[in-house]
Amino acid sequence: MDEKQQFSERLKAAMAVAGLEARPAVLEKLFNLHYRGTPVTYQGVRRWLTGLSLPEQDKLELLADLLGTDADVLRYGNKKRGQVAERKAGWTETTNIDDRLAIELFLRLPQRSRQAVRQVIQALADKLP
Structure with a gap:
């Protein structure tokens, strides 16, 4: 499994821990409510969730914050395979x-x-x- 696919799996797992359905429309809506740059498209978010692309660093950091995890863990994973970062206090x-x-x-x-x-x-x- 390549790094984009691995990121996709971690992103979907973090969404599940955050109580979100791993659907592009859900993440696109939440992300664009908080992002101050050019909004991401449905297709762009779909590419993250299907392992076809990786978000830029500023987007990755916001994703991690929204999902209550660490940007490095979301991007690169934990030392133990398959483990999702413990959710930060929040919702x-x-x-x-x-x-x-x-x-x-x-x-x-x-x-x-x-x-x-x-x-x-x-x-x-x-x-x-």
């Missing part, structure tokens, strides 16, 4: 990609809009049994 296992995307979008809102959203959430929570 709980109960949040899914939709929850994370909603929170990321919430954080982009202006303060006044955030307050309105918090009030709606509080009103809904007050109705819980």
Whole structure:
């Protein structure tokens, strides 16, 4: 297995540990929410996941951060084969990609809009049994 294929396997494993489906559309959406450069394409992400290409270093570092792992481990692997880096503290296992995307979008809102959203959430929570 060549280095691109090995990276692909580590990327898919890191996505699974992060609670994400190993699908290009999922990773593309999450990645582009955070990347400050030119957005990656669906085809580019698909190439990472199928072992046809490797991301550039800045993209690799962001991928690792988003997936809660180390960039070197994601790129080169651990000393023990097949081992995925321990997930960094962050999202709980109960949040899914939709929850994370909603929170990321919430954080982009202006303060006044955030307050309105918090009030709606509080009103809904007050109705819980």
